Amino acid sequence: MAEPVSLAEREFRQRAADNRRRIALSADLVGQASAAVQDRLPEGWRAVARQPVAGALYSLEVEPAAVGIDVIAYLIPPTTVACSGWLVRVHHRTLRVCFPLYCDGGARAAEFATACDAFDAAVGALRVEIAAAPR
Numbered sequence: 001m002a003e004p005v006s007l008a009e010r011e012f013r014q015r016a017a018d019n020r021r022r023i024a025l026s027a028d029l030v031g032q033a034s035a036a037v038q039d040r041l042p043e044g045w046r047a048v049a050r051q052p053v054a055g056a057l058y059s060l061e062v063e064p065a066a067v068g069i070d071v072i073a074y075l076i077p078p079t080t081v082a083c084s085g086w087l088v089r090v091h092h093r094t095l096r097v098c099f100p101l102y103c104d105g106g107a108r109a110a111e112f113a114t115a116c117d118a119f120d121a122a123v124g125a126l127r128v129e130i131a132a133a134p135r
Contacts, residue, residue, distance in 0.1 A: 022079040022080070023055070023056075025077070026057040026077050030049045030058040033075060033115030036116055037115065040120070043065070045063060046061075047119070048061045048063065049061075057076065057077070059074040059077075060074070060077075060115070060119075062119065062123065064126050068133065069092070069094045069133040070092075071090065071092045071130065072090075072093065072126075073088055073089065073090050073091070073123075073125060074090075075087075075115060075122060076088070077115070078111070085110075085118075086111065086112040086113075086114070086115055087100060087110070088100065088101040088110065090125050090126065090129060101122075
């Protein structure tokens, strides 16, 4: 016979199970995306699947070749019903600024239908950050 648990404990366990499923889904999606974008990488750039800290969602990190500034893009897979597409965050570590790519005409993060679409947008955004860097 199962041990009785409180409603709060049952909800806690459900959230923990949902979180584990989202993490596993993010690992699968990022692994697939990593393989899909390898042939699209500009020369000297890298795309690496990472989990920043234990218990966090995986992301695909896009790192440009060494250019004198420390900038990286994170491709974040869709893992909830509320987010139906890939998200891109650009982290300009030299300036200590991190921001998502936005949709035209609004303060809403852009969602990309495929990892390759998100990758192309990330490469474009990184090139803008590199070009804008003081020399």
